[in-house]
């Protein structure tokens with residue numbers, strides 16, 4: 190006995206049926222029915238959701254001609270079930286919209302559909318080329334919405350073998366069961382999935398992005414119930430941004446551009462003051478040292494790596510001076526710079542740094558005048574150096 194389905198009547202959701210077989214395997218219960226409105230995943234369209242005999246349908250599979258419904262508990266006799274309406278609607282909206290967009294891309298740009306994926310919000314289509322027309326995505330979107338508005342019927346027809354063969358030259362489809370899905374004057378498709386009965390039910394489509402993908406075009410779109418959700422979420426986000434910036438929605442972009450420019454100006458100005466402060470610090474420190482003979486200044490400074498480098502290079506412009514400076518980084522590690530005036534004789538920067546490498550596993554290096562790199566923070570740098 191085969192399961193009778195009603196895939197041509199997409200609005201038929203509730204049904205009663207007789208249990209004709211039960212499979213119990215690996216702790217799972219699969220209930221075979223003589224009829225069902227549930228659609229089992231095929232052709233890229235996902236399983237229907239819904240319930241059967243008061244239990245959620247956990248999974249679906251065809252075994253031969255019988256459709257099995259996975260349930261938590263075994264059931265027998267005559268039972269009733271229903272497919273969840275909104276899930277079914279969204280699925281058929283996305284799928285039919287894909288037919289429509291694919292047909293328009295073929296009509297205007299002679300591009301074939303080579304991929305289609307459904308996501309949690311929206312879907313994508315991959316085409317085997319990228320149109321040269323810069324406005325192609327807008328044109329396709331506009332025409333699709335015009336057709337949706339016209340409320341064209343989506344026709345389901347069981348073609349003769351000859352008709353089916355003509356539309357499927359590869360002969361890979363089962364011509365006895367094949368069904369043609371037709372949007373008059375726009376699309377003829379051999380397809381076993383579920384479709385909305387008329388285009389109006391898609392409600393509308395927005396192409397949310399287009400990009401190049403392996404020589405072709407990747408088109409992301411959102412339609413139907415998902416489009417309302419999508420627009421509502423984005424409107425909420427825009428409202429929040431608008432409140433943060435204290436600007437009307439349509440001025441948010443200009444507001445962000447202004448902020449970005451102000452931030453760049455502030456950074457530029459702040460950096461100028463930072464350098465002035467560092468120079469002042471370096472110069473006053475050098476002035477406090479007795480540089481009548483060669484002196485090595487060792488210190489840990491609370492600053493960032495870039496500022497540490499600036500301080501070291503500024504200080505060793507003075508003859509008779511070498512410095513060993515350490516700064517603690519945000520990750521708890523340290524950066525150490527060893528640097529000297531080029532005429533300084535009693536210290537070679539790279540040799541001192543090699544000691545850090547050998548003792549603490551520091552990474553980095555340099556030359557006799559300056560060497561630097563990162564490694565563990567050294568609690569008492571002066572004591573270490575004097576050892």
Ligand SMILES: [Zn+2]
Pocket residue numbers: 284288370378380381382383384
């Ligand atoms: Zn289809």
